[in-house]
Amino acid sequence: MIQERNSIRLVAVLLLGAAVSACSGTAATAAQAAPAQAGNTAAADTQPMVQGLPDFTVLVERFGPAVVNVQVSEKRAEPAASPRGAPPGLSPNDPLFDFFRRFGAPNGGGGSPRGGNAPPARGEGSGFIVSADGYILTNAHVVRGASEVVVKMLDRREFPAKVVGQDQRTDVAVLKIDAKGLPTVKLGDPSKLKPGQWVIAIGSPFGFDNTVTSGIVSATARTLPDDRYVPFIQTDVPVNPGNSGGPLFNMDGEVVGINSQIYSQTGGYMGLSFAIPIDVANNVREQLIKSGKVSRGRIGISIQDVNAQLADSFGLDRPRGALVGSVEQGGPADKGGMKAGDIIVRVDGKLIERDAEVPSLISSIKPGNDAQVEVWRDRSVKKLTVRVAELKEEEGSPKTGNAAESDRQGPLGLSVRPLQQEERAQVKTDGSLVVEEVAGAAAQAGIQPGDIILAVAGTPVRSLADLQAAVKKAGKVVPLLIQRGAAQIFVAVRTGG
Numbered sequence: 001m002i003q004e005r006n007s008i009r010l011v012a013v014l015l016l017g018a019a020v021s022a023c024s025g026t027a028a029t030a031a032q033a034a035p036a037q038a039g040n041t042a043a044a045d046t047q048p049m050v051q052g053l054p055d056f057t058v059l060v061e062r063f064g065p066a067v068v069n070v071q072v073s074e075k076r077a078e079p080a081a082s083p084r085g086a087p088p089g090l091s092p093n094d095p096l097f098d099f100f101r102r103f104g105a106p107n108g109g110g111g112s113p114r115g116g117n118a119p120p121a122r123g124e125g126s127g128f129i130v131s132a133d134g135y136i137l138t139n140a141h142v143v144r145g146a147s148e149v150v151v152k153m154l155d156r157r158e159f160p161a162k163v164v165g166q167d168q169r170t171d172v173a174v175l176k177i178d179a180k181g182l183p184t185v186k187l188g189d190p191s192k193l194k195p196g197q198w199v200i201a202i203g204s205p206f207g208f209d210n211t212v213t214s215g216i217v218s219a220t221a222r223t224l225p226d227d228r229y230v231p232f233i234q235t236d237v238p239v240n241p242g243n244s245g246g247p248l249f250n251m252d253g254e255v256v257g258i259n260s261q262i263y264s265q266t267g268g269y270m271g272l273s274f275a276i277p278i279d280v281a282n283n284v285r286e287q288l289i290k291s292g293k294v295s296r297g298r299i300g301i302s303i304q305d306v307n308a309q310l311a312d313s314f315g316l317d318r319p320r321g322a323l324v325g326s327v328e329q330g331g332p333a334d335k336g337g338m339k340a341g342d343i344i345v346r347v348d349g350k351l352i353e354r355d356a357e358v359p360s361l362i363s364s365i366k367p368g369n370d371a372q373v374e375v376w377r378d379r380s381v382k383k384l385t386v387r388v389a390e391l392k393e394e395e396g397s398p399k400t401g402n403a404a405e406s407d408r409q410g411p412l413g414l415s416v417r418p419l420q421q422e423e424r425a426q427v428k429t430d431g432s433l434v435v436e437e438v439a440g441a442a443a444q445a446g447i448q449p450g451d452i453i454l455a456v457a458g459t460p461v462r463s464l465a466d467l468q469a470a471v472k473k474a475g476k477v478v479p480l481l482i483q484r485g486a487a488q489i490f491v492a493v494r495t496g497g
Contacts, residue, residue, distance in 0.1 A: 054214070054251065058253075060212050062253060063185050063186070063253055064154060064210050065154045066182070066184050067154070068128065069127075069207075069209050070150075070151055071123075071152060073149075074145045125138055126204050126242065126245045126259070127245045129185065130187070134176050134178060135174060136151060136161065136176070137172065140171045142173065142244050143163050144166065149175060151177050159178065160178075162176045164289060166288075167284045170230050170281065170284050171230070171260055172284040172285070174284075174285050185249075185254075186254050187255050188255060188256045190279055195219055197251065199217055199235055200212060200248075201213050202249070203239070205240035215273075217235055218235055219233075224261065228360075230360065231357065231360050232274040233256065233257045233276075233277055235274075240262075241268075244259060244261075246259050257276055259274075260276050295366070295391075296390070297365040297367050297390070298390065298392075299333040299336070299338075300328030300334065300389070301338065302489070303324055303358055304325055304490060305355040306320060306355070307492065309445070309477055310323060310490055313478070314341075314343060314479065315379040316343060320345065321355075322343065322344040323341075325487065325488035326488030336384045336385055336386035338384055340481060344373060344374070344375055345375065346372075347372070363391060367390035368388065369387075369388055370385050371385070372384075372385060373385075412478065413439040413440025416453065429483050431453060431454045432462040434452050435447060435449055436449055445494070446491055447482070448484065453481075453482055454488065456474055457479050458479075459473075476494060477494050479493075480492075
């Protein structure tokens with residue numbers, strides 16, 4: 001499961017281990033010093049901010065038994081010849097053979113085993129017990145397509161497991177084994193995590209059960225490509241294939257995340273690992289156990305981040321919030337009074353710093369409930385109430401039309417032309433001007449040929465004259481609302497005027 005992102009593969013690792021123990025380092029006794037002179041802070045500045053190293057032994061002994069090894073078998077209909085992604089010369093009997101067959105490898109090729117019948121594919125992952133009666137959390141990609149799942153405990157007991165449900169959007173799965181009185185983990189609050197805090201993982205990298213690795217939190221609420229509904233916890237905890245699905249512990253011995261992915265150029269750990277916040281995973285768990293499916297909220301908008309130029313053009317004090325690019329006609333946000341050009345600054349009282357925070361917040365709201373949304377509009381904050389609807393599958397993006405004769409537009413460095421009626425129908429747009437050529441300020445801002453210009457500083461434009469007048473009125477930073485494919489986004493163009 002390796003995804004290319006600018007020559008960097010996003011690897012879903014099979015077993016990620018994490019466990020955290022109480023920090024045992026004690027502060028050193030400060031040496032007696034002479035009375036400080038007025039304004040002299042040199043003595044305080046020389047005191048170390050961090051003293052001692054953490055000891056994880058108590059944590060591992062207490063919660064290690066609740067971390068399990070998840071072994072899966074998957075029936076294969078295809079002949080077992082040259083599995084895609086297996087490195088050249090790797091024997092089918094090698095423990096890594098099925099991992100590379102299942103999740104891909106940097107190099108293709110590989111030999112083929114003897115015999116005409118394909119043996120079952122086997123893989124491993126990690127998980128952790130969240131209830132004494134046998135409910136287990138792991139990653140969905142660990143058990144995807146599995147025909148048989150076996151859970152192996154630290155004390156070497158083994159149990160057949162049932163997949164209660166799995167959610168591909170968050171990569172969370174729930175397993176159930178028939179047992180009582182099992183050891184369990186303690187769940188924590190990921191919102192209290194801060195960059196620099198110690199965390200540990202317990203899992204089964206490459207099949208080595210209950211492997212413990214440690215590191216620090218690098219960032220919180222991190223978004224990854226194609227993962228809009230998970231605000232990942234980024235750490236530098238070493239994780240490898242087989243760690244996926246294992247717990248990430250804080251220093252209080254609480255599980256704060258499920259280790260899920262790494263960024264890598266080699267297929268192995270390179271210092272960047274990502275965990276699903278446990279509150280997100282636990283919400284999925286409760287819904288899967290109760291109804292077998294996950295229901296998510298939606299309000300019918302497209303959003304983007306606010307950079308310095310956009311913040312300036314909208315009169316915002318600094319770059320923050322989520323800029324609304326488009327509002328679905330007749331959708332929940334539209335009915336609640338939201339408009340394109342609004343900047344979402346709060347959702348249900350929670351401050352919004354980046355656009356990536358909004359999808360996870362909205363999706364966690366039960367459909368039918370109201371969301372209290374504060375937006376920045378016309379240089380002031382307005383409060384809106386939006387009735388949340390249920391998220392459905394997304395539609396594909398329409399294609400753009402062909403170019404024709406163009407007219408030169410000066411300050412922005414654009415060549416634009418009117419859209420033909422059939423082109424507007426094809427791309428399903430309300431816009432009237434399409435960009436043909438880009439230079440100067442517009443090119444530096446990221447405007448592309450084929451973009452459809454919808455509005456300037458909130459004013460709809462339907463002709464070249466409208467565009468010129470709106471640009472002149474906007475000033476030195478021109479916020480353009482454009483349609484690109486199926487999405488509507490704002491782009492701030494600095495003209496210097």
